[in-house]
Amino acid sequence: MRRIISMLLENEPGALSRVVGLFSQRGYNIETLTVAPTNDRTLSRLTLTTSGSDRVIEQITKQLNKLIEVVKLVDLTEGAHVERELLLVKLKATGAQRAEIKRTADIFRGQIVDVTSAVYTVQLTGTSDKLDAFIESVGDASILEVVRTGVSGMARGDKILAL
Amino acid sequence: MELLSGAEMLIRSLKDEGVDTIFGYPGGAVLHIYDALFQQSDITHVLVRHEQAASHMADGYSRSTGRPGVCLATSGPGATNTVTGIATAYMDSIPLVVITGQVQSDWIGDDAFQETDILGVTRPIVKHSFMVTRPEDIPEIVKKAFYIATTGRPGPVLIDVPKDLTSPTESFEYHYPAKVKMRSYSVVTRGHTGQIKKAVELLVSAKRPVIYAGGGVVQGNGAELLTQVVRELGAPCTNTLMGLGGFPGTDKQYVGMLGMHGTYEANMVMHHADVVLAVGARFDDRVTNHVEKFCSGAKIIHIDVDPASISKNIAVDVPIVGAVDLVLKEMLEQVRKTDLVADKDARNEWWKQIDAWRGFHGLRYETNDNGLLKPQQVIESLYKATGGDAIVCSDVGQHQMFAAQYYAFDKPRRWINSGGLGTMGFGLPAAMGCLVGQPDQTVVTVTGEGSIQMCIQELSTCLQYNLPVKIICLNNQALGMVKQWQDMVYQGRHSSSTYEESLPDFVKLTEAYGHVGMKVEKAADLDAAMEECFSLKDRLVFMDITVDPLEHVYPMQIKEGSMRDMWLSKTERT
Numbered sequence: 001m002r003r004i005i006s007m008l009l010e011n012e013p014g015a016l017s018r019v020v021g022l023f024s025q026r027g028y029n030i031e032t033l034t035v036a037p038t039n040d041r042t043l044s045r046l047t048l049t050t051s052g053s054d055r056v057i058e059q060i061t062k063q064l065n066k067l068i069e070v071v072k073l074v075d076l077t078e079g080a081h082v083e084r085e086l087l088l089v090k091l092k093a094t095g096a097q098r099a100e101i102k103r104t105a106d107i108f109r110g111q112i113v114d115v116t117s118a119v120y121t122v123q124l125t126g127t128s129d130k131l132d133a134f135i136e137s138v139g140d141a142s143i144l145e146v147v148r149t150g151v152s153g154m155a156r157g158d159k160i161l162a163l
Numbered sequence: 164m165e166l167l168s169g170a171e172m173l174i175r176s177l178k179d180e181g182v183d184t185i186f187g188y189p190g191g192a193v194l195h196i197y198d199a200l201f202q203q204s205d206i207t208h209v210l211v212r213h214e215q216a217a218s219h220m221a222d223g224y225s226r227s228t229g230r231p232g233v234c235l236a237t238s239g240p241g242a243t244n245t246v247t248g249i250a251t252a253y254m255d256s257i258p259l260v261v262i263t264g265q266v267q268s269d270w271i272g273d274d275a276f277q278e279t280d281i282l283g284v285t286r287p288i289v290k291h292s293f294m295v296t297r298p299e300d301i302p303e304i305v306k307k308a309f310y311i312a313t314t315g316r317p318g319p320v321l322i323d324v325p326k327d328l329t330s331p332t333e334s335f336e337y338h339y340p341a342k343v344k345m346r347s348y349s350v351v352t353r354g355h356t357g358q359i360k361k362a363v364e365l366l367v368s369a370k371r372p373v374i375y376a377g378g379g380v381v382q383g384n385g386a387e388l389l390t391q392v393v394r395e396l397g398a399p400c401t402n403t404l405m406g407l408g409g410f411p412g413t414d415k416q417y418v419g420m421l422g423m424h425g426t427y428e429a430n431m432v433m434h435h436a437d438v439v440l441a442v443g444a445r446f447d448d449r450v451t452n453h454v455e456k457f458c459s460g461a462k463i464i465h466i467d468v469d470p471a472s473i474s475k476n477i478a479v480d481v482p483i484v485g486a487v488d489l490v491l492k493e494m495l496e497q498v499r500k501t502d503l504v505a506d507k508d509a510r511n512e513w514w515k516q517i518d519a520w521r522g523f524h525g526l527r528y529e530t531n532d533n534g535l536l537k538p539q540q541v542i543e544s545l546y547k548a549t550g551g552d553a554i555v556c557s558d559v560g561q562h563q564m565f566a567a568q569y570y571a572f573d574k575p576r577r578w579i580n581s582g583g584l585g586t587m588g589f590g591l592p593a594a595m596g597c598l599v600g601q602p603d604q605t606v607v608t609v610t611g612e613g614s615i616q617m618c619i620q621e622l623s624t625c626l627q628y629n630l631p632v633k634i635i636c637l638n639n640q641a642l643g644m645v646k647q648w649q650d651m652v653y654q655g656r657h658s659s660s661t662y663e664e665s666l667p668d669f670v671k672l673t674e675a676y677g678h679v680g681m682k683v684e685k686a687a688d689l690d691a692a693m694e695e696c697f698s699l700k701d702r703l704v705f706m707d708i709t710v711d712p713l714e715h716v717y718p719m720q721i722k723e724g725s726m727r728d729m730w731l732s733k734t735e736r737t
Contacts, residue, residue, distance in 0.1 A: 010347055013294070014282060014292075014294065017283070017286065018286060021286050021287060025287040055474070055478075058474065059471065059475060062470050062471035063471050065470075065471075066469070066471055068290075068291045068311060068345070068347055068348050069347055070347060071346055071347040163346065
């Protein structure tokens with residue numbers, strides 16, 4: 001099952017490599033990974049998505065918690081949560097395609113953020129499923145380049161991940 | 164406030180941490196540190212002949228004394244040579260602080276002479292590591308390193324120190340922190356009282372209980388408490404390879420080591436138990452055999468300081484996270500005051516069954532008529548000669564299993580071996596570390612002609628520091644355990660497991676290093692030679708003992724089977 005694990009990490013050199021190293025060293029997979037400093041400059045927020053049986057996920061969270069630089073950790077998928085990912089996609093946009101892409105982008109509430117005579121760059125935010133669906137609907141044939149940020153997320157309601 | 168250089172602060176911090184010995188080897192990047200070492204007398208430095216031995220010695224020092232071991236190596240090859248020792252300590256949860264020199268800060272990343280990203284290399288095999296970036300941070304980093312290495316589930320911590328940060332040209336105000344607090348590292352101590360209660364209820368009302376105790380009991384200083392708990396429960400106890408000595412090996416409630424080469428009775432007891440109490444053990448693959456067939460009829464209670472050890476390999480019914488000694492203490496109190504009473508008939512039945520298994524004599528061997536020694540005989544003779552009270556450091560292979568099976572350890576920190584990583588070459592330097600830490604003890608290395616050659620250069624260090632290790636080399640002229648597997652699994656194709664007459668004359672070799680060498684070839688000579696070896700108190704003695712090259716280690720669990728599926732000899736199985 002797909003999980004979103006989010007953690008506060010000491011904002012120190014080497015901390016990220018310990019997290020990433022743990023996954024390869026123990027044979028777990030990382031599907032997406034995103035990390036940036038928080039309002040507290042001493043902390044980074046790292047969010048990753050992974051999948052595995054309950055036993056594997058339990059091991060992943062325990063092993064991550066053992067890392068000295070991991071200050072706090074939550075499995076967002078255990079409760080209600082908001083997840084977002086940002087997609088930038090460069091699409092061939094000539095002739096009739098231009099209008100079609102614009103329409104599709106509108107339907108997905110995407111924005112065209114850069115335009116040339118032959119290319120549109122579309123920005124889209126949402127759950128990973130939604131981004132997948134957009135990529136599917138525009139089709140491989142018109143896609144020139146794709147970049148995704150990976151999933152970020154927070155628990156819904158009062159629950160917070162903070163010190 | 165004193166003003167000290169980075170190098171001086173490092174040495175002073177170690178002293179303030181209570182370090183008395185460093186095992187190491189100098190080189191370019193640590194010259195400032197060695198100069199600071201030279202100018203003080205609180206800390207002794209032991210110069211090894213290869214940095215791998217420095218990490219093993221620090222490890223042996225720690226295992227025997229219970230205090231953290233410290234080693235020091237230069238950048239690049241010095242640092243990479245410590246890697247095997249670090250991995251060995253990591254797998255067995257031994258507290259080490261490893262200090263490595265690094266090229267000067269502004270050269271890092273330039274592929275400078277003797278530069279290695281040792282933090283990167285060791286990342287998967289350390290509990291934590293630090294790169295010093297400012298000299299004034301050194302005392303705090305040292306404090307944290309020892310704190311992390313020795314608390315919770317212990318393990319090795321590495322500190323990488325760029326050369327420029329130890330320069331004598333700059334001085335800083337030295338202050339060693341009394342305490343350390345880290346927001347991201349907290350140590351569990353007491354176990355959950357409710358869980359302990361649940362465990363006690365299960366154990367007392369069990370019909371066929373067993374206690375399975377591992378290295379955590381030794382490392383966590385829980386042996387005395389464990390013994391009391393086992394006695395109070397009236398249950399049989401088995402130790403893992405790492406846990407030998409955690410419960411007295413000559414006690415009547417002891418059923419021997421369990422696992423791949425465990426005793427028949429220990430594995431049978433495990434398989435038939437209805438409640439298993441695992442203490443400081445991690446359900447290693449060398450213990451469980453096939454995990455899905457492991458103790459299928461039993462409720463499992465697991466005490467461990469590391470939450471990640473719980474339900475990792477085997478799903479556990481009653482997990483108890485906590486320091487082994489504190490949990491056992493609370494457990495003992497609860498066992499003593501519980502109103503529950505054990506089912507006497509069921510327990511009598513259980514012990515009758517256990518005695519029947521014992522009577523089967525699973526741990527046995529046949530002596531040769533022609534005087535050729537069996538390796539088991541050598542261990543029995545060693546046990547006699549040392550009164551069962553030596554510190555026995557083992558290398559890895561058949562000799563390790565024979566020693567584990569035939570030397571009964573009554574106390575913890577007497578059996579020292581690389582159980583997790585299985586590091587050949589560990590035995591001699593580990594024994595040296597034990598002797599440095601406890602010079603009054605009799606320290607033995609049980610080894611083979613394969614393992615001993617992996618760190619044999621340390622015979623020279625032994626002479627320099629007068630370390631009278633007794634080396635008991637079971638020489639079967641082959642890599643015995645490899646050969647055993649080749650016999651059993653590869654139809655006797657001995658691929659690269661023999662040396663074709665290339666073995667050195669170990670007696671001459673030992674003499675060349677300035678020690679005493681002895682050769683034993685006949686069973687009749689063994690006991691006298693062993694006596695002579697241990698009568699030479701102040702000398703290192705290397706006993707090159709010719710043993711039967713055809714001997715296999717039994718019992719041996721049958722792959723993919725359950726605990727009770729074992730080969731008992733070359734022809735008999737359960």
